[in-house]
Amino acid sequence: MEYIQFFIDLLTNTKEVLLALFQQYGTYIYAILFLIIFVETGLVIFPLLPGDSLLFTAGLLCAQPSGLDIWFLIPLLIFAAVLGDNVNYFVGKYFSEKVLSWKINGKPLVKQEWLDKTHEFFEKNGTKTIILARFVPIVRTVTPFVSGIGRMNYRVFLPFDILGGVIWVGSITTIGYFLGQVPFVEKHLEKFILGIVLLSVMPIFWQAIKQRLNAKNA
Numbered sequence: 728m729e730y731i732q733f734f735i736d737l738l739t740n741t742k743e744v745l746l747a748l749f750q751q752y753g754t755y756i757y758a759i760l761f762l763i764i765f766v767e768t769g770l771v772i773f774p775l776l777p778g779d780s781l782l783f784t785a786g787l788l789c790a791q792p793s794g795l796d797i798w799f800l801i802p803l804l805i806f807a808a809v810l811g812d813n814v815n816y817f818v819g820k821y822f823s824e825k826v827l828s829w830k831i832n833g834k835p836l837v838k839q840e841w842l843d844k845t846h847e848f849f850e851k852n853g854t855k856t857i858i859l860a861r862f863v864p865i866v867r868t869v870t871p872f873v874s875g876i877g878r879m880n881y882r883v884f885l886p887f888d889i890l891g892g893v894i895w896v897g898s899i900t901t902i903g904y905f906l907g908q909v910p911f912v913e914k915h916l917e918k919f920i921l922g923i924v925l926l927s928v929m930p931i932f933w934q935a936i937k938q939r940l941n942a943k944n945a
Contacts, residue, residue: 737763737777741784749788749795757800760785761807764896769811771818771826771872778864779899786903801900808861808892812871816884819875826872842873849873857887861895 737744749756760781767776782804789797818826849856849870860870874884 737781741777741780742787745781745784745788756795757803760800761803764804764807765811765814767811767868768808768871769814771815771868773868778867779862782896782899783903786900786905787907789900789904790907797900797904801897804900805892805896808896809889812888812892813885815868815871816875816879816881816888819872820878821875823872823876842869854879854883854887857884858891858894861891867895 733744745756745760748759752759763776763781764778766773767778785795785800785804786797789795789800856870857874860866871884871888
């Protein structure tokens with residue numbers, strides 16, 4: 728239960744949680760951030776971790792006096808994102824039947840709707856999905872798993888995955904770093920993080936609306 732509350736706090740009060748972790752654990756916060764990004768991208772059963780807002784806030788903390796080192800943080804989190812995706816890919820490739828059969832309280836841990844949304848992304852964008860999915864919660868977690876299930880050529884998957892990781896981590900962390908030095912953003916940080924979360928989930932809501940409209944028109 729404590730872990731669930733921690734992730735809720737991390738999503739809703741990202742800066743305060745990261746600051747508390749930094750004050751309590753010092754440089755070990757790098758390992759904590761690495762682990763969170765790795766889990767979100769590497770374990771298909773944890774698609775709801777706050778990846779975008781976490782990267783933004785981590786970048787913001789890099790701009791604080793005696794804060795995190797952005798030149799160390801960005802490569803570290805890129806590695807975490809790419810490593811997580813590759814673990815997810817090979818789990819999908821070799822263990823998908825077992826993972827899809829996992830249930831808790833009679834409900835599957837990996838929801839069919841997650842797979843359906845990711846398949847739709849692939850249908851629309853092809854291999855570009857591996858890059859674009861980085862910016863869409865749930866889809867970014869399920870995409871490498873689905874790539875493994877579909878036995879996508881690893882030589883095709885890997886370069887797109889690395890590029891996506893570089894763009895995702897590099898862009899959002901850098902934006903957080905520079906905006907973190909703007910007093911207005913500092914004052915209204917919670918609203919900015921909420922905006923990032925809403926922008927991240929907009930594609931999911933848009934797809935849901937389109938599906939409902941198509942179903943009514945069918």
